[in-house]
Amino acid sequence: MTNTKKTPISADPATWSPETQLVHGGVLRSQFGETSEALFLTQGFVYNSAEQAEARFKNEDPGFQYSRFGNPTVAMFEERIRLLEGAEVARATATGMAAVTAGLLSFLKAGDHIVAARAMFGSCRYIVETLCPRFGIAMTLIDGRDIENWKAAVKPNTKAFFFETPANPTLDLVDIGAVTALAKTHGITTVVDNVFATPMLQRPLAHGADVVVYSATKHIDGQGRCLGGAVLCTEKFLTDHLQDFIRQTGPSLSPFNAWVMLKGLETLPIRVKAQSASAAFIADGLATLKGISRVIYCGRADHPQAALAKKQMTGGGQMIAFEIEGGKDAAFRLQNALKIIKISNNLGDSKSIITHPPTTTHYRIGPEARAELGITDGMLRLSVGLENEQDLLADLDAAVKAARG
Ligand SMILES: Cc1ncc(COP(=O)(O)O)c(C=O)c1O
Known part of the structure; x- marks a missing residue:
């Protein structure tokens, strides 16, 4: 800016x-x-x-x-x-x-x-x-x-x-x-x-x-x-x-x-910039992986509200949501196979964090409310950290393969 x-x-x-x-x-x-x-x-x-x-x-x-x-x-x-x-x-x-x-x-x-x-x-x-x-x-x-x-x-x-x-x-x-x-x-x-x-x-x-x-x-x-x-x-x-x-x-x-x-706050601009660039790279990479049925990222042209994202945001951010085929079991297998990305319910950290919203942050709202919001059992939320983006994508790639068996 x-x-x-x-x-x-x-x-x-x-x-x-x-x-x-x-x-x-x-x-x-x-x-x-x-x-x-x-x-x-x-x-x-x-x-x-x-x-x-x-x-x-x-x-x-x-x-x-x-x-x-x-x-x-x-x-x-x-x-x-x-x-x-x-x-x-x-x-x-x-x-x-x-x-x-x-x-x-x-x-x-x-x-x-x-x-x-x-x-x-x-x-x-x-x-x-x-x-x-x-x-x-x-x-x-x-x-x-x-x-x-x-x-x-x-x-x-x-x-x-x-x-x-x-x-x-x-x-x-x-x-x-x-x-x-x-x-x-x-x-x-x-x-x-x-x-x-x-x-x-x-x-x-x-x-x-x-x-x-x-x-x-x-x-x-x-x-x-x-x-x-x-x-x-x-x-x-x-x-x-x-x-x-x-x-x-x-x-x-x-x-x-x-x-x-x-x-x-002193380092916020450089962190957000670096994490957003990595997130854009990872979102694109995830979208090419077999078994990933959907990638939602505000900086991608296929975000359902991409035009609005462009209008009111100056970048795609560091958060990604994606779905793996196979529901909760596949989502759990994916998380458990990760070597670098940590399983946690937090976000915005320098460490990349993966969350399964249906069983953690959005467990309490119940299955009906989750269905209404489009939070499927195979949905995962990724908060991209400051690690090397290639390492992160390689971690996800291997974990998706492991989850698919
Ligand atoms: C969108 C949003 N608002 C508010 C909060 C609450 O923040 P805190 O955990 O600092 O109370 C969170 C936490 O995850 C959040 O994701």
Whole structure:
């Protein structure tokens, strides 16, 4: 990604290219002038006087009070990701699910209605399908690929649209521009889970989204270490809803995890670029293997929504879904025969990871919901890491052969 406003370079980080923002953005240096961001592993902060403590709580004195409300290391992470997305504000959370929960439940209330694309991560679906109704929030799950379904689902009390695009694990897409335009005509807040695309390949805010949520656990850490999340939104959304929700319910990101995420952001562009290039190579390679009946990859011309992928994403990403003939047994044999690629339910790691959604991430939703989403028993999800792409394809090739017997 290049900055069009090149020379002279400005001191304003908002004008820098993403790669530069992700290295220098948001740095708060202590009195020691450290090069690398400091880890402020503290729960609280000391005031110079009782008067200063009072002023801090009245918001009359700038500074930190308590790490559940804010912390310098966490603030650096928030500012860095805020800059990258061009959001008005960002708030960090302990996990991606805390970000999804805060993004939705901070503003929804009993009597409201939420419409969500049903192709999504199992825990996200739990929030919409099980948790929301328990608190009097009605919900409608739709096939989010068709704008007509969004239109048909709107009710007078619809307050939120929620979707993942690309969705986990089917890589179904939702037209962010079309859905957010519809939302705006009805005063509906659109919340987008942008985990699969990463902020490097898709900017939902630029396409009209009101709130964007991340599992920073995935590509932002990028090396499988810490859990974390982030919510990006407007100042108004923060003041009206999110600030108090996060402060009072406490899904705060630990300073240590924030520090890991900050360093993860520095290398995010080169990792996503390399992993996406490998994923494109592997998707094409998989499609030629005997026994592989289907390959779904956002960067391939045969993705059912290839034109939309081109319109709203700047790359195919590092996630691939594919199907092996022979159902669950063949999928298990394939996984068990792999030498490099690891069996795990995580994604976005530097280590390549394979997942069998029907028996793991999407087990809880049951066979009917899986059939509706097109998650077959032979479907596998691959998160492409930083290993050599030829090694990865050779690993898959051998495992597919072994699975076919
Ligand atoms: C699309 C999506 N959203 C949210 C989450 C939740 O993230 P976390 O595990 O950090 O809570 C995940 C995790 O896999 C995910 O894939």
